[in-house]
Amino acid sequence: MSDGLPPLRDVIAAHGLAARKSLGQxxxxxxxxxxxxxxxxxxxxxxxxxxIGPGPGGLTRALLDADARRxxxxxxxxxxxxxxxxxxxxxxxxxxxxxxxxxxxxxxxxGDAPRRVVANLPYNISTVLLLQWLRRIDAFASLTxxxxxxxxxxxxxxxxxxxxxxxxxxxxxxxDVRPLFNIDRRAFTPPPNVMSTVVQLIPRPQxxxxxxxxxxxxxxxxxxxxxxxxxxSSLKSLGNAEALLSSANxxxxxxxxxxxxxxxxxxxxxxxx
Numbered sequence: 222m223s224d225g226l227p228p229l230r231d232v233i234a235a236h237g238l239a240a241r242k243s244l245g246q247x248x249x250x251x252x253x254x255x256x257x258x259x260x261x262x263x264x265x266x267x268x269x270x271x272x273i274g275p276g277p278g279g280l281t282r283a284l285l286d287a288d289a290r291r292x293x294x295x296x297x298x299x300x301x302x303x304x305x306x307x308x309x310x311x312x313x314x315x316x317x318x319x320x321x322x323x324x325x326x327x328x329x330x331x332g333d334a335p336r337r338v339v340a341n342l343p344y345n346i347s348t349v350l351l352l353q354w355l356r357r358i359d360a361f362a363s364l365t366x367x368x369x370x371x372x373x374x375x376x377x378x379x380x381x382x383x384x385x386x387x388x389x390x391x392x393x394x395x396x397d398v399r400p401l402f403n404i405d406r407r408a409f410t411p412p413p414n415v416m417s418t419v420v421q422l423i424p425r426p427q428x429x430x431x432x433x434x435x436x437x438x439x440x441x442x443x444x445x446x447x448x449x450x451x452x453x454s455s456l457k458s459l460g461n462a463e464a465l466l467s468s469a470n471x472x473x474x475x476x477x478x479x480x481x482x483x484x485x486x487x488x489x490x491x492x493x494x
Contacts, residue, residue: 224286224311229277232307233410238277238300240411245343246298247409248276249367254408255283258419261401262339262365265289269332273323273340273350276301278308280341285312293317293331323350328357335362342366344413348388356434358395364422365401373400373418385478386448387441393482394429394437396422430486437489444477444485451476456488465491 229250232238240246249255258280262270266288275281275294278301284292285308292315296302302320309316319326324346328338338361342350347368354364368376371384377398378384392398399421406412440459447455453473456462466473468491471484480488 224282224308226278226282226308226311229279232277232304236277236300236304238298238304240276241298244274244298245345245347246274246276247341247344247411247413249279249341249404249409250277251408252279252283254404255279256286257402258339258341258365258367259283259287259289261419261421262287262337263363265337268335268337268362269293271295271328271331271336271338271340273328273338274298274301274343275305276341278304280339281305281308281316284339285315289315291315291317291332293319295319295321295323295326295328295331297322324353328354329360334360336360337363337365339365340367341417342368344369348372351388352391355391355395358424361424363424364396365419366422367404367417367419369413370403370416370418373420376400376420376422380481381479383478386445387438390441390482390485391434391437392422394432394486396424398422428486430483432486432489433493436493437485440488440492441477441485444480444488448477452480459492468494 240248270284270289270292272281272294275296281294294305302318305318374384375388376392377400378389401419401421404417443456443458451474452466453462463473469487
């Protein structure tokens with residue numbers, strides 16, 4: 222990387238950017254890995270790249286070095302905002318920094334389409350952020366995200382596996398889930414307790430099957446809330462479970478983990494009538 226900026230460890234020292242547990246911070250300092258993430262995001266020369274929690278800016282620099290036309294970085298840590306300002310000066314007109322909490326920023330409305338989110342997400346809010354973005358998934362061309370490996374396992378899980386659950390159903394209903402590569406905990410400062418995985422979510426042109434998101438969320442919450450029980454028992458909170466299952470042509474003795482995404486959609490359609 223030939224941006225003339227100092228090494229990330231020097232940047233961290235100069236700005237006193239010790240990672241804060243309260244912000245879920247684990248900094249990725251290996252520029253080979255940040256470059257790999259940026260390349261995995263595809264052609265960044267059009268539209269807008271949105272990064273969440275850039276910290277010392279390793280991924281930000283990699284995205285700009287990968288010819289991102291415009292990067293918008295959302296950061297709530299004032300120490301990191303100062304670092305982003307220095308990166309912006311090295312890449313005039315291509316980096317915009319928004320000081321704020323990603324949970325409160327309308328990410329889907331930032332910049333011009335196509336929008337690509339590329340981020341090493343703060344672990345403590347990663348799934349909450351994802352669920353927010355899934356509700357506006359049509360605003361994005363792709364999401365290239367780093368999570369704890371166990372979260373990606375859930376996103377990509379197939380029926381009849383232990384990791385299959387609500388997050389699997391909702392995400393796969395709306396997106397093609399593509400786990401890309403793992404990153405060892407030792408690549409981070411400080412090292413997290415678990416392995417991390419980069420995953421790419423490509424929004425489907427149309428959801429996998431017809432359903433209303435709010436109803437699908439309600440159905441999956443009931444079903445997986447008591448995943449060891451038969452559906453005729455776990456879905457009682459939705460009303461007449463037997464009638465609901467019969468309408469969707471689903472055997473009431475099956476359990477939540479046995480149903481495909483399409484079958485959950487059928488249940489959601491029955492529950493919405």
